[in-house]
Amino acid sequence: MSNDLYRVCLIGSGNVATHIGRALHQSGCIISGVYSKNIQHAQALCSEIAGNVAVDNVSLLPEADFYIISVKDAVIGEVAKRLKSCKPDAFCIHTSGSIPLDVISKHFVQSAVVYPLQTISKNELMDFGNTPLFIEAANSDSLQRAVLLAKSLSTKIYFLDSAQRKRLHLAAVFANNFSNHCFAIAYDLLKHADIDPSCLQPIIQHTVDKLAYMSPTEAQTGPAVRWDTNVLDAHQNALDGNPDLQTLYKLMSKSIHAFHDKLRSE
């Protein structure tokens, strides 16, 4: 089974399935089939990535080397069960950060998780080659095959078990969703003060650049680390029309200070 002969069926047509499908197609894999419960979505994805068959019933999927399930977390188990009933010997992969391997490995001898850690929007070009992939497999043979597939997608391959992957997913919520929300709040504060929010971009970029050579705890600056009560009080007063943001400001400041207290005592 050489790289350019991989035949892959995609189960799902959302953001993750779309980007994995594009990346597999570009790397020379054959997209044997695409399933979506909405046949039009399956057809659209098929036509974009030269998929052979679009279906709205898992049992109509053709033979393939890999069946990649990229559907909502809540229905992965149910889809796997349906796939099992028609393709009992399939190599089954799911792509979720939160769902354990055993949701599929209890149905399939050959199974693995390939979790891409990235925020994915459908209409965004994505550099999959730079996206970290986190792999877990049901056995060493599955692992070997999953790694071969993963290597055709990205150069950044990591190995995590289900518990670690859950922890990674939680950490990613802090690193991505919560940090992005801090940007959203900052932008909103500026918009209401008639200040161009894009003026924040250099400081945000610099904050991220620092991660390459300094831990974020070491890089922390601002009134909360110093516990500069003049500034902290002034900021909280400035937020007095918005009790939710005030609470958030207090909690974040306390959390920063506690982190640094801990650091100093270590």
Place this chain on the structure above:
Amino acid sequence: MSNDLYRVCLIGSGNVATHIGRALHQSGCIISGVYSKNIQHAQALCSEIAGNVAVDNVSLLPEADFYIISVKDAVIGEVAKRLKSCKPDAFCIHTSGSIPLDVISKHFVQSAVVYPLQTISKNELMDFGNTPLFIEAANSDSLQRAVLLAKSLSTKIYFLDSAQRKRLHLAAVFANNFSNHCFAIAYDLLKHADIDPSCLQPIIQHTVDKLAYMSPTEAQTGPAVRWDTNVLDAHQNALDGNPDLQTLYKLMSKSIHAFHDKLRSE
């Protein structure tokens, strides 16, 4: 008064004074004098940036076109008062985001604020040319002169009054300190699960890259936007050894959801 003839006295020798001093020196200004209450700090900065005189008493500063006060917020007023008593006609500038112009303009006819928006560590090379500078001046003549000075430091010049600058400083705490703290929490979660934190860098970089073409509110993804209670509950359970992080997780998730509810209703 052409650019290369500016004579500048620096009042302060901390991070901001150091980086402004370096940038002014590089742009061809003459550093006439450096004040620090610790004479050794003044001497060290002087020798680095070819400053003429190091002093620990403001009254010993030589004549200059600009006197730039970069000391702790709490003592700016006091230092300005001392400067006034010996140099009543000085052009006085402070560089703080939180302190209003009138703290110095009540002492000096010619005065301005030049606030650089960046996290500055002393031992870090800094690209001042890319740092946004926010200017406010006591009158149009002061403004003109402050802009000339600022242009020798950076290409990104903005004009804000004291109230706007305070708001910007608050927004920067969210955009920089709080987002960085989210990174610190994420790194810490991974460290304790024996996962290399640097695997988060691509997702963090992508989050920041998106700001160039999408507002952070539009770019928001994750379980809180979708209000995916399965994942939200699982994450909170995973944090059950850490009630502070649990509270922060809940509050951030609620805040993200509220933002998007508001967006949908607009």
